[in-house]
Amino acid sequence: MRYVVAVAETNSFTRAAERCLVVQSALSHQIARLERELGARLFERTSRRVRLTPAGAAFLPAARQCLDAAERAATEVAAAVGEVRGRLAVGLIPTVAAVDIPGALRDFRRQYPYVRISLRVGASDELAEQVKQGTIEVAFLGLPTTARPQGVNVRELARDRLVAVVAPDHPLAGEPAVDLRRLSAEVFVDLPPKTAGRAQSDQAFSAAGLSRDVAFEVTTADFMARLVGQGLCVAMLPSAYAPQLTGVTTIEVTDAPARVEYVIWSRVSCTPAATAFLAILDIPAALGTERNQHDLV
Structure with missing residues (x-):
């Protein structure tokens, strides 16, 4: 089963054998033996590629489940004798x-x-x-x-509040605090819509009756900070996370959302x-x- 999964994932008997640390002839022999036992071919083999047959596609999910179950059984036995694997x-x-x-x-x-x-x-x-x-x-x-x-x-x-993150030379950088109304005039970078991280800020601005311009959408906070550092936009990030960022300035938000x-x-x-x-x-x-x-x- 491990050999079948390896061939299916690599689309190659050679690469599968390398992954499984066996010679290719042994791997091919075992798969052929399994095919005889099942009464169906699992792979179509040509000189250019290897791909699953319909029977192979049907066999693969069950094979993965069996391998997962075998690994879980082994880990449970190890745990029973005081060893976590x-x-x-x-x-x-x-x-x-x-x-x-x-x-x-x-x-x-x-x-x-x-x-x-x-x-x-x-x-x-x-x-x-x-x-x-x-x-x-x-x-x-x-x-x-x-x-x-x-x-x-x-x-x-833990519970935390968001802070504003701006470029060091931004007009707000010298302010001790700012509110959502003032921030709503800025161009923002934020996480994609419908994510929990984005919802924190969206809900806060909406509850305050404010709208904002989210001109940049990214999936990582560190890249958000890089855009902010270039003066392209501002952001709102958790205060406990903000100290990890470099090249930006953080400002307390008086009516900030919490997470x-x-x-x-x-x-x-x-x-x-x-x-x-x-x-x-x-x-x-x-x-x-x-x-x-x-x-x-």
């Missing part, structure tokens, strides 16, 4: 500030060196959906105070690696239904 996929928004993610991963890696770790940066709503689907185990989100993660275990980490940072994980199952990572953060993976009911949605 397997994989840990962590999702995070670009502006996470409530947790020192690199520091937490450093501590986790020291204790559990056999866990393979992947980090995925994205928007809060996308990350929450991936946790529900089991694609990632743990995610760090930032949401407006009017929203809260649904269908997952959730723990609130809440959360950590979330699956209600259905929590892998030994995810449980161990949450423990590094002093968060119990199995929240009690009474004592921590306010943390469950």
Whole structure:
């Protein structure tokens, strides 16, 4: 099954054999043996390319599920004898500030060196959906105070207010504070529409009866700051995250919107690696239904 998945993902028997650390003849032999057992060809092979047959396309999802199940079984056995193995996929928004993610991963890696770790940066709503689907185990989100993660275990980490971010030579740079009405006259850079990060600012301006010109839309906070530093626009970012930026000036916003940072994980199952990572953060993976009911949605 691993060989089939490798060929399907690389479209090459040669590259698949390299990935699986076997000679190509052995890989080809095992796949041919599996095809005989199944009574169907899984790949169409020509001198120029390799592609899945309809039977192969039908076989591939089940093969991946079987491999995932086998890996989960192995990690559960390891955990039962006190050893955490397997994989840990962590999702995070670009502006996470409530947790020192690199520091937490450093501590986790020291204790559990056999866990393979992947980090995925994205928007809060996308990350929450991936946790529900089991694609990632743990995610760090930032949401407006009017929203809260649904269908997952959730723990609130911190609350923060947004600040204005401007170029050092901007006319507002010397001001101790500014309000939304004054900012509404500026050209903005912000996250794409319908993202949680964008909603924080949109809702605040709308509630104040104000509109603004968002001329630039980007997906990362660091690039937002680069545009701001060139004097092209201004931005609003969380105050706890803003000190990480260089080449810009931050200003308090008197009527600034707030955001809440959360950590979330699956209600259905929590892998030994995810449980161990949450423990590094002093968060119990199995929240009690009474004592921590306010943390469950």
